[in-house]
Amino acid sequence: MCRSIVRLRDRDEIAAEEEVRAAALQFVRKISGYRTPSKRNEEAFEAAVDEISAASQRLLEAVTARPS
Secondary structure: OOOOOOOOEEOOEEOOHHHHHHHHHHHHHHHHOOOOOOHHHHHHHHHHHHHHHHHHHHHHHHHHOOOO
């Protein structure tokens, strides 16, 4: 869907928070069709980026976790 989003997990290494947020931003831009939202839509746009970043970070942490 969005070829500019890169894989954020490489074996047991988790991407930096900035990389996760950048990927979330690209995803929201693609889904919404806006590179930069209008002032009217800015709050919803940023909330979506925050939610996707948080969900992505949880996923990355969960799939790389190994039992002791």
